[in-house]
Amino acid sequence: MTDSQARPAFLRDAPLAFQRIREYAIFLLEPDGTVASWNEGAQVIKGYSDAEIIGQSFSRFYTPEDLLAGKPAEILSRASRDGRVEEEAWRLRKDGSRFWADVVVTALRDPDGTLRGFVKITRDLTARKLAEKALRQSEERMRLMIDSVRDYAIFMLDPTGRVASWNPGAERLKGYTAREIIGHSFERFYPEQELRAGKPRLELEIAAREGRFEEEGWRLRKDGSRFWANVVLSAVRDERGVLVGYAKVTRDLTERKRSEEAVIERARQQAAVAQLGLFALEHPDLDAVIDRAVTTVRETMGTELVGVLELSEDGKSLVLRAGCGLDVAAMGRVPIELDGVAEAGYTLSSAGPAHLDERRFRMGGFLDAHRGGSRVTALIRGSDRSREAFGVIEAHSRTERAFGEDAVNFLQSVANVIAAALERRSMEEQIRIAEQKAVEERARASQVREALRERDEFISVAAHELRTPLTALQLKLQTVERGLKMGTQKPAAGSSVEPRLEGALRQTERLSLLVERLLDVTRIAAGRLDLALETFDLAALVRQVADDFREPAARAGSELRLEGPQALQGCWDRLRLEQVLVNLLSNAVKYGAGRPISMRVERAGERIRIAVTDQGIGIAQADLPRIFTRFQRAAPLRNYGGLGLGLYIAKHIVEAHGGRVEVSSRPEHGSTFVVDLPIVAVRAAGPEQAAARVRA
Amino acid sequence: MMAGKCGKTVLVVEDDADVREAIAEVLSDCEYKPLHASNGAEALQRLRTAEVRPCVILLDVMMPTMDGWQFRAAQKSDPSVSDIPVVVLSAHANGSEAAAKMDAAAYLAKPVSLERLVTVVERFCGVEQG
Numbered sequence: 001m002t003d004s005q006a007r008p009a010f011l012r013d014a015p016l017a018f019q020r021i022r023e024y025a026i027f028l029l030e031p032d033g034t035v036a037s038w039n040e041g042a043q044v045i046k047g048y049s050d051a052e053i054i055g056q057s058f059s060r061f062y063t064p065e066d067l068l069a070g071k072p073a074e075i076l077s078r079a080s081r082d083g084r085v086e087e088e089a090w091r092l093r094k095d096g097s098r099f100w101a102d103v104v105v106t107a108l109r110d111p112d113g114t115l116r117g118f119v120k121i122t123r124d125l126t127a128r129k130l131a132e133k134a135l136r137q138s139e140e141r142m143r144l145m146i147d148s149v150r151d152y153a154i155f156m157l158d159p160t161g162r163v164a165s166w167n168p169g170a171e172r173l174k175g176y177t178a179r180e181i182i183g184h185s186f187e188r189f190y191p192e193q194e195l196r197a198g199k200p201r202l203e204l205e206i207a208a209r210e211g212r213f214e215e216e217g218w219r220l221r222k223d224g225s226r227f228w229a230n231v232v233l234s235a236v237r238d239e240r241g242v243l244v245g246y247a248k249v250t251r252d253l254t255e256r257k258r259s260e261e262a263v264i265e266r267a268r269q270q271a272a273v274a275q276l277g278l279f280a281l282e283h284p285d286l287d288a289v290i291d292r293a294v295t296t297v298r299e300t301m302g303t304e305l306v307g308v309l310e311l312s313e314d315g316k317s318l319v320l321r322a323g324c325g326l327d328v329a330a331m332g333r334v335p336i337e338l339d340g341v342a343e344a345g346y347t348l349s350s351a352g353p354a355h356l357d358e359r360r361f362r363m364g365g366f367l368d369a370h371r372g373g374s375r376v377t378a379l380i381r382g383s384d385r386s387r388e389a390f391g392v393i394e395a396h397s398r399t400e401r402a403f404g405e406d407a408v409n410f411l412q413s414v415a416n417v418i419a420a421a422l423e424r425r426s427m428e429e430q431i432r433i434a435e436q437k438a439v440e441e442r443a444r445a446s447q448v449r450e451a452l453r454e455r456d457e458f459i460s461v462a463a464h465e466l467r468t469p470l471t472a473l474q475l476k477l478q479t480v481e482r483g484l485k486m487g488t489q490k491p492a493a494g495s496s497v498e499p500r501l502e503g504a505l506r507q508t509e510r511l512s513l514l515v516e517r518l519l520d521v522t523r524i525a526a527g528r529l530d531l532a533l534e535t536f537d538l539a540a541l542v543r544q545v546a547d548d549f550r551e552p553a554a555r556a557g558s559e560l561r562l563e564g565p566q567a568l569q570g571c572w573d574r575l576r577l578e579q580v581l582v583n584l585l586s587n588a589v590k591y592g593a594g595r596p597i598s599m600r601v602e603r604a605g606e607r608i609r610i611a612v613t614d615q616g617i618g619i620a621q622a623d624l625p626r627i628f629t630r631f632q633r634a635a636p637l638r639n640y641g642g643l644g645l646g647l648y649i650a651k652h653i654v655e656a657h658g659g660r661v662e663v664s665s666r667p668e669h670g671s672t673f674v675v676d677l678p679i680v681a682v683r684a685a686g687p688e689q690a691a692a693r694v695r696a
Numbered sequence: 697m698m699a700g701k702c703g704k705t706v707l708v709v710e711d712d713a714d715v716r717e718a719i720a721e722v723l724s725d726c727e728y729k730p731l732h733a734s735n736g737a738e739a740l741q742r743l744r745t746a747e748v749r750p751c752v753i754l755l756d757v758m759m760p761t762m763d764g765w766q767f768r769a770a771q772k773s774d775p776s777v778s779d780i781p782v783v784v785l786s787a788h789a790n791g792s793e794a795a796a797k798m799d800a801a802a803y804l805a806k807p808v809s810l811e812r813l814v815t816v817v818e819r820f821c822g823v824e825q826g
């Protein structure tokens with residue numbers, strides 16, 4: 001088929017102008033799709049020359065996918081049916097590359113309707129297509145970006161304030177899904193009070209007028225909870241400047257606000273701890289400090305229950321030492337046994353503060369009554385090595401509540417103040433003990449000094465007392481000796497030998513008596529003042545001793561008077577009681593200042609009372625307590641000799657009999673010593689012993 | 697050898713009767729004339745009423761009523777007897793100090809030997825004798 005023959009006649013007449021158009025591929029197709037004409041534009045766009053393409057099927061412009069789908073035939077049949085088909089689609093160039101084509105296929109018919117062919121106009125829209133794609137991609141990226149922003153609510157409002165778009169950040173922040181909120185007024189994000197003030201409208205007005213509105217304030221979530229929001233509202237206008245809506249970006253600053261509040265809270269806690277510390281410094285009383293600590297925790301942390309639990313000595317349980325909101329009956333009594341699951345035990349073993357999970361731990365003991373809510377527990381360190389932990393302090397909120405690090409730190413600080421107070425008390429205690437020890441040491445040293453002084457004085461007095469009879473003894477013996485030597489020459493001297501020997505013998509008796517008294521002191525000190533009990537007439541003994549003293553008393557110028565019953569049978573140690581009577585009478589003579597001395601014996605029921613009264617120098621009130629102690633005498637030593645043991649020994653003898661010695665005295669008026677004795681002597685230390693001796 | 701020194705009066709001031717008696721016996725044996733006093737007050741009385749002035753006073757320190765110190769003070773303040781030498785006789789551990797403080801002419805510690813007692817008394821009673 002030749003070129004001229006194949007082409008329909010009208011096509012040959014096609015205006016030359018079409019041929020010159022380069023922007024559009026304009027060509028004719030035969031009814032079967034064979035390319036019948038080809039203009040310059042077709043050549044430019046598709047890359048084929050006239051000779052290459054005319055007579056070929058137009059299907060070679062289609063992509064393999066379209067060919068497979070029967071697209072070329074479909075296009076022609078639609079164009080034939082509808083008269084015109086327009087589409088945008090990928091087409092192939094001669095070199096195989098694709099271009100985005102805007103294709104219009106128009107059926108050409110004779111006046112009688114016979115299909116003569118198609119005119120096809122193709123425009124290369126690749127550039128536009130690419131630009132559109134780029135735009136779409138950009139929009140997609142924007143959308144993805146907005147969607148991926150979770151910390152900001154980014155959404156559009158239409159000019160009336162209805163929500164037009166909604167990103168996931170908005171959903172997260174405000175709790176509404178896009179479906180729930182789009183189309184609704186943004187007013188529902190505002191708290192009631194601000195709504196009434198017309199705040200939402202005002203914000204839109206400002207944004208419309210000034211292009212932008214920004215503020216921080218409270219906003220509501222879908223669930224009604226509040227959050228502190230940073231809001232930026234921007235007016236969006238089209239190219240002509242017409243307001244098409246608003247872009248709204250909202251950020252949740254609750255965290256920031258919370259951290260600001262946390263700073264304030266932390267400062268408040270620090271102030272509270274400082275005040276508590278000051279209080280602890282000013283108050284040495286540990287209980288006061290602990291009570292104050294409890295109050296401080298309750299007021300600062302706002303917890304209803306606060307407890308200070310003290311670890312028991314054995315470290316096995318905790319006892320409520322102080323607290324508020326807890327059962328006061330438990331105070332100091334009900335122990336909390338420590339085991340693996342008690343939270344206090346956990347705090348003690350971990351030695352650190354703990355914010356404890358309710359489900360993980362048991363509270364233990366009476367605290368189980370306060371289950372629920374949230375708790376923080378902090379360790380109170382002990383004050384010495386033997387006690388590493390004093391116990392724990394616990395703050396308990398009845399309602400579930402997240403205790404932050406600050407709260408835990410605060411509680412630990414309070415615990416530390418208590419620990420410091422404990423340490424101070426411990427140190428004060430140590431100082432007190434040391435001071436007390438020093439005082440005791442001083443007292444002991446003083447006692448030792450006094451004992452030494454007494455001993456020295458005793459030794460001196462004892463020596464003096466022993467030397468006195470020794471003097472007489474020595475002189476008498478020496479005169480006897482000399483007399484015997486000179487006997488032949490001086491018979492007169494020899495004649496006095498016998499009485500002098502008797503005198504010497506008397507001195508040895510005195511000496512042995514003195515030694516005996518000294519031994520008594522040793523016996524009393526060793527608790528071995530044994531009594532040899534026998535039944536005898538005490539009245540007779542008193543008379544005998546009184547008779548013995550009549551002469552010495554007379555020598556001292558004192559008259560000795562005796563009153564008493566004729567007989568008084570009883571069971572006592574005869575020699576010891578004689579010793580007592582001799583002591584009392586010799587004192588009366590010694591200190592009686594030459595005035596009358598009376599001795600009165602009375603029986604009162606099962607007791608005997610012997611009173612020896614003198615009218616002598618008497619004893620000062622201050623001296624009365626010590627006259628019955630060892631080596632003591634109220635009178636000045638240089639006036640009165642003696643061991644100073646008489647009353648001491650007498651008192652112990654009488655007490656060994658189950659009796660007592662009492663004294664009453666007025667200086668310069670005299671003294672009365674009263675011996676009160678049971679009739680059957682009962683040994684104070686052991687009645688059985690006394691009974692045994694009586695039987696013996 | 698002692699004969700020439702005897703016949704002198706000696707005042708014995710001693711509260712212990714046995715000691716006083718023993719000393720008196722020794723002095724009598726040596727033919728001194730002992731005067732007895734059981735305390736300072738008695739001694740002063742003896743001094744003031746004695747027909748013969750004693751040539752020496754043997755004085756105990758610890759005595760009731762009036763002790764050796766008090767007697768010595770009283771004696772010194774009485775010019776009529778203040779020049780009579782005093783020999784302090786004491787059983788006290790620091791009797792020699794007391795004797796020095798009392799401005800005594802001599803000190804004899806109890807228990808005193810016969811020899812020493814006689815020698816000291818002799819010293820005071822023999823000087824006058826020549």
